[in-house]
Amino acid sequence: xxxxxxxxxxxxxxxxxLCVLFSVLTLKxxxxxxxxxxxxxxxxxxxxxxxxxxxxxxxxxxxxSALLAEKLGEELEKKGFGNTxxxxxxxxxxxxxxxxxxxxxxxLAAIVTxxxxxxxxxxxxxxxxxxxxxxxxxxxxKSYIWPDFLxxxxxxxxxxxxxVIALIAIGMTMVIITAGIxxxxxxxxxxxxxxxxxxxxxxxxxxxxxxVVLVGFLAGILSCGLVGALGGLVVARFKVAPFITTLGIMMxxxxxxxxxxxxxxxxxxxxxxxxxxxxxxxxxxxTVVLLVVLYVLAHIFxxxxxxxxxxxxxxxxEEAARLSGVPVKFVIVFxxxxxxxxxxxxxxxxxxxxxxxxxxxxxxxxxYVIAAVVVGGTSLSGGxxxxxxxxxxxxxxxxxxxxxxxxxIESYTQQVVLGAVILGAVLLDKAxxxxxxxxxxQKKMNF
Amino acid sequence: xxxxxxxxxxxxxxxxxIDKSFPGVHALKNVSMKLNRGEVLGxxxxxxxxxxxxxxxxxxxxxxxxGKILIEGRLAHIPSPTAAQxxxxxxxxxxxxxxxxLTVTENIFLGRxxxxxxxxxxxxxxxxxxxxxxxxxxxxxxxxxxxxLTVAQQQTAEIAKALSVNxxxxxxxxxxxxxxxxxxxxxxxxxxxxxxHGLGIIYISHRLDEIFEVADRAMVLRDGEHVGTExxxxxxxxxxxxxxxxxxxxxxxxxxxxSPGLERLRVExxxxxxxxxxxxFSAQAGEVLGFAGLVGAGRTETMRLIFGADRPDxxxxxxxxxxxxxxSPCDAIRNRICLLTEDRKGxxxxxxxxxxxxxxLPNLDRFIRGLFLDQRxxxxxxxxxxxxxxxxxxxxxxxxxxxxxxxxxKVVLAKWxxxxxxxxxxxxxxxxIDVGTKYEIYLLMNxxxxxxxxxxxxxxxxxxxxxxxxxxxxMHEGRVKGExxxxxxxxxxxxxxxxxx
Numbered sequence: 023x024x025x026x027x028x029x030x031x032x033x034x035x036x037x038x039x040l041c042v043l044f045s046v047l048t049l050k051x052x053x054x055x056x057x058x059x060x061x062x063x064x065x066x067x068x069x070x071x072x073x074x075x076x077x078x079x080x081x082x083x084x085x086x087s088a089l090l091a092e093k094l095g096e097e098l099e100k101k102g103f104g105n106t107x108x109x110x111x112x113x114x115x116x117x118x119x120x121x122x123x124x125x126x127x128x129x130l131a132a133i134v135t136x137x138x139x140x141x142x143x144x145x146x147x148x149x150x151x152x153x154x155x156x157x158x159x160x161x162x163x164k165s166y167i168w169p170d171f172l173x174x175x176x177x178x179x180x181x182x183x184x185x186v187i188a189l190i191a192i193g194m195t196m197v198i199i200t201a202g203i204x205x206x207x208x209x210x211x212x213x214x215x216x217x218x219x220x221x222x223x224x225x226x227x228x229x230x231x232x233x234v235v236l237v238g239f240l241a242g243i244l245s246c247g248l249v250g251a252l253g254g255l256v257v258a259r260f261k262v263a264p265f266i267t268t269l270g271i272m273m274x275x276x277x278x279x280x281x282x283x284x285x286x287x288x289x290x291x292x293x294x295x296x297x298x299x300x301x302x303x304x305x306x307x308x309t310v311v312l313l314v315v316l317y318v319l320a321h322i323f324x325x326x327x328x329x330x331x332x333x334x335x336x337x338x339x340e341e342a343a344r345l346s347g348v349p350v351k352f353v354i355v356f357x358x359x360x361x362x363x364x365x366x367x368x369x370x371x372x373x374x375x376x377x378x379x380x381x382x383x384x385x386x387x388x389x390y391v392i393a394a395v396v397v398g399g400t401s402l403s404g405g406x407x408x409x410x411x412x413x414x415x416x417x418x419x420x421x422x423x424x425x426x427x428x429x430x431i432e433s434y435t436q437q438v439v440l441g442a443v444i445l446g447a448v449l450l451d452k453a454x455x456x457x458x459x460x461x462x463x464q465k466k467m468n469f
Numbered sequence: 470x471x472x473x474x475x476x477x478x479x480x481x482x483x484x485x486x487i488d489k490s491f492p493g494v495h496a497l498k499n500v501s502m503k504l505n506r507g508e509v510l511g512x513x514x515x516x517x518x519x520x521x522x523x524x525x526x527x528x529x530x531x532x533x534x535x536g537k538i539l540i541e542g543r544l545a546h547i548p549s550p551t552a553a554q555x556x557x558x559x560x561x562x563x564x565x566x567x568x569x570x571l572t573v574t575e576n577i578f579l580g581r582x583x584x585x586x587x588x589x590x591x592x593x594x595x596x597x598x599x600x601x602x603x604x605x606x607x608x609x610x611x612x613x614x615x616x617x618l619t620v621a622q623q624q625t626a627e628i629a630k631a632l633s634v635n636x637x638x639x640x641x642x643x644x645x646x647x648x649x650x651x652x653x654x655x656x657x658x659x660x661x662x663x664x665x666h667g668l669g670i671i672y673i674s675h676r677l678d679e680i681f682e683v684a685d686r687a688m689v690l691r692d693g694e695h696v697g698t699e700x701x702x703x704x705x706x707x708x709x710x711x712x713x714x715x716x717x718x719x720x721x722x723x724x725x726x727x728s729p730g731l732e733r734l735r736v737e738x739x740x741x742x743x744x745x746x747x748x749x750f751s752a753q754a755g756e757v758l759g760f761a762g763l764v765g766a767g768r769t770e771t772m773r774l775i776f777g778a779d780r781p782d783x784x785x786x787x788x789x790x791x792x793x794x795x796x797s798p799c800d801a802i803r804n805r806i807c808l809l810t811e812d813r814k815g816x817x818x819x820x821x822x823x824x825x826x827x828x829x830l831p832n833l834d835r836f837i838r839g840l841f842l843d844q845r846x847x848x849x850x851x852x853x854x855x856x857x858x859x860x861x862x863x864x865x866x867x868x869x870x871x872x873x874x875x876x877x878x879k880v881v882l883a884k885w886x887x888x889x890x891x892x893x894x895x896x897x898x899x900x901x902i903d904v905g906t907k908y909e910i911y912l913l914m915n916x917x918x919x920x921x922x923x924x925x926x927x928x929x930x931x932x933x934x935x936x937x938x939x940x941x942x943x944m945h946e947g948r949v950k951g952e953x954x955x956x957x958x959x960x961x962x963x964x965x966x967x968x969x970x
Contacts, residue, residue: 312620326841326842327840328842329836331826332833334822334826335822335830338819338822339815339816339820342816342818343830344778344812345776345808345816346798346830346831347799347801347831348830349797349831405819405821405822406821
């Protein structure tokens with residue numbers, strides 16, 4: 023069982039390894055933010071101080087500490103600490119406030135800080151410069167060590183970045199398993215987005231009701247499906263190489279997207295448009311829900327239905343499949359339709375994420391999608407591959423990009439690294455399937 | 470057991486205690502062999518006995534787990550096919566290694582092009598090829614593209630290629646499988662010629678007649694073990710078969726009592742290009758109808774039309790008296806026709822998929838439950854066939870590419886038997902298959918005919934055609950040349966004279 027898992031999803035281990043690596047590299051002291059940290063501090067203050075005490079909460083402008091300071095101020099006010107003062111700004115603001123208090127001759131009970139504020143020079147110099155205030159207590163939420171990589175906001179960013187590519191990769195996996203390729207998906211993203219948003223604009227624009235968004239999406243997706251059907255027919259019926267067919271479609275679809283909009287973006291879109299790409303259901307982003315549902319469905323489809331088996335058979339040996347009664351042409355048209363529909367849906371998500379329809383979105387996406395599929399262990403020669411492998415492949419790409427961003431690696435270097443990692447991952451996969459890295463190298467170096 | 474060991478200078482090749490295992494299979498168990506100069510060693514054994522593995526070890530395709538290879542008394546290290554070639558070993562596989570779109574000359578010099586200043590010297594290559602062809606007495610146009618050649622011509626081109634690299638040891642793996650009788654005779658002449666030049670030849674064949682005709686000694690492998698090596702003058706055919714299968718065998722063909730029923734299939738005026746010209750015939754229920762003829766006579770092409778694999782230019786097909794339009798293999802299968810192709814690897818199986826998946830492919834409509842496949846039912850049914858056909862696999866999930874030829878054919882058989890078709894077309898069903906499995910397939914065909922199915926069998930082996938068919942149709946150059954109803958009183962020569970003239 024583990025053996026099979028390892029051979030089917032060896033890339034999963036690569037993904038986990040990358041996650042561990044980036045987690046270690048981005049380990050940092052983190053200051054708690056948000057309501058739990060605030061609540062805990064309020065509790066502490068409530069216990070140790072009188073309601074009349076003067077309490078200062080300090081936050082640096084535009085930082086997490088500002089949020090906490092404001093939050094604290096509100097909460098303490100509610101509790102009845104009438105002399106709470108909130109200072110948000112630069113160190114000078116704090117100094118002015120301290121001067122003010124010291125002039126009045128008030129007794130300062132506590133200063134609450136967090137994050138960087140704790141290390142401000144003003145605060146360290148209080149005993150020297152304001153001896154009269156030296157009795158005040160310093161309070162700060164407990165900081166802890168946690169990788170930036172594993173922060174909730176970052177994990178969501180990883181998903182957000184890959185969702186369109188991962189979704190389209192479902193269709194691409196099927197196409198590649200039939201030993202085909204679909205280069206048109208990047209352009210279809212744009213085509214779907216502009217068709218969809220244009221229709222929304224015509225049907226009322228900004229003030230159109232929610233169902234108009236749905237109609238727009240459907241129109242975009244179905245137009246792509248139609249394009250896919252045409253492409254599939256050209257491949258299946260006229261035996262034009264998939265590479266050429268979809269290259270042609272790629273150019274045509276991109277051109278059409280620009281023609282339809284005259285090269286401009288469409289901004290007059292309904293307010294409900296961002297729901298799909300930016301909204302949440304039950305605390306989970308809608309895109310994630312969609313991704314999970316579609317991957318589960320696609321996995322079941324490929325592993326447990328007749329059509330799934332036919333797709334593998336066509337890629338494994340088209341002639342043997344045909345002579346076994348597999349409707350080969352239908353299967354080929356089918357996978358190109360699915361791939362195009364997926365690209366269409368990807369376009370809708372992209373439009374929803376950007377809240378606009380733009381004809382130049384999705385450039386080069388086809389290559390990232392193909393990379394995700396191949397890194398996921400699907401062979402370009404057809405006949406083998408796993409849907410869930412593709413999901414892992416997509417995440418490997420996204421995690422690498424994200425990790426490098428966190429580490430502050432510049433974008434040119436990122437391209438080089440990403441390319442190298444894709445190659446390395448595929449080589450590693452080959453090594454694994456031929457009995458381990460060492461055996462692989464021995465065999466290959468012998469020549 | 471073997472002859473007196475000859476003086477060492479005649480010893481060309483020695484393989485000592487070769488051992489090789491694959492996951493789940495111990496393919497070779499301490500096998501040793503010797504080959505002398507000017508000797509033809511016949512290598513025989515059932516499918517899966519280890520012949521191919523032994524040859525692949527010699528050819529550098531598989532490194533052995535243990536054992537040594539000595540060529541002319543020197544230890545030879547053969548880690549790759551290139552190394553084998555350098556050591557003087559040339560292997561002519563069943564599947565030719567010729568590149569179809571290149572000419573014969575280009576193929577012969579592939580990887581060793583004669584060049585001057587980086588340019589290929591085509592005329593020099595052409596001359597050398599002609600010399601080579603003259604030497605072994607073959608007449609192929611060196612400028613012909615390999616995909617234009619007949620199988621026999623391709624084979625001679627392979628032999629010429631082997632000779633052009635100064636091979637000392639030539640291995641021929643089932644060289645006559647696709648040859649006609651005349652072509653086989655010509656091949657034997659070449660083999661004898663090579664022998665007289667002092668080359669050592671390892672000759673693998675399932676056709677024992679050939680072993681007795683051309684080989685000096687016969688080496689028998691069974692289940693990866695070396696059972697024995699015998700002088701072909703000192704052993705009988707029966708004894709050799711017994712060594713191969715490990716038990717006495719009574720007859721090569723099962724007894725057959727024909728009881729044809731109603732007409733099931735009638736073909737009228739079927740045409741496609743030059744390959745099939747105005748073919749008409751009919752086949753009854755419960756009958757084995759043999760199709761004889763030379764390779765390229767249009768037999769396979771005719772069957773492909775009936776099965777819908779190709780479209781006919783014209784012609785009608787009647788099934789049970791009703792005209793039926795068959796436009797694709799799907800249509801044919803729906804009309805209860807199945808075709809077991811001659812090219813198992815290219816057309817019969819998806820080699821990179823498992824036995825079970827290959828078995829299921831034409832049967833998935835029966836395994837559907839709701840929207841999904843009932844894989845338990847599929848497994849269960851396949852298990853039945855594994856048992857009844859005695860398919861040797863490590864598991865249902867074993868890839869078909871890792872099976873021996875006979876077991877591959879059994880998987881193909883299983884997938885079509887499960888379809889329970891009324892008209893079963895077998896194209897060269899026993900090509901490259903060992904004696905024991907052959908007999909099982911004959912029995913099976915007999916049984917199917919007795920159950921009332923229509924069996925159409927294409928075979929280039931005349932004894933097989935004569936031994937099994939109730940009726941024989943002979944084809945020549947795309948036409949039906951004649952029909953033989955009195956099979957019992959027909960000789961191989963009768964069929965041959967019809968097939969040639």
